[in-house]
Amino acid sequence: MGVKTIVQQQYRNIVDSAAASAAGLKAPPEGWLRTVRSALGMSGADVAKKMGVTRARVPAAERAELAGGVTLKSMQAAAEAMGCRFVYAIVPASGHVEDIITAQARKKAMAIVGTASTHMALENQKLPDDKIDQEVERLTREIAQEMPPNFWNDQ
Template structure:
């Protein structure tokens, strides 16, 4: 395999693996793009949709009704554990699924934004030094350099890529 637009350069195993992981994240992001947690939380929403009472769920779990109420409230505050979400979902005959997806767009968008941020900082620093020597580039040339460097950084992703400049 070769990097797109560069047929003379074979892809490394690391790059192939990274692209496979990107595909997984992007597929999840595409599937979940419009999904938002309901205001009452998933546990209460699903329980209500199924027509189950808190007592029904508690009995299926072998816990008290108060524990189900506590779990539903904890979900709303972010204090519930994954284990509790899974157990409650299973008691309702459901499957608990969680995902971490890019806030907007896909993995490539996040990488491009970080590359642009780093490139802008690098070019800005170089421009300041050039200005001190009265060799400042025009704005359009600076923009070109930022674009070029951002593409390069996104492709290479050096070890300090995610560290702020």
């Protein structure tokens, strides 16, 4: 196993660990800023004072969070003002990096096998479906392992 492979596996472990920690975690309907502020019993004015901003900035940040327009810097500042820490992550929907890689490899394998099957069918040499499935699985494993330079290209 090369250094690149070891480093990539370390990155995968970090992402998979974050995904496991975030499993089932969903933003509350009112957003994190308002929910945490309410849980602490803090008013918007209390948070604004600790942040050193105007009162209007707190509800504006809460609305921006719900609309997806809040900045990371604002979230961090508000979290710190409430005695919290702001955490964000990008995690695989499935929970594992390997699932995304396998799905991409399968897509590429199916394209390769599909092209070959079409040519073989034109020559009346079509493979049975179980052989096609076996070849797709074999190619999927091979492509996922090698991750060629064009791996993420969908062409």
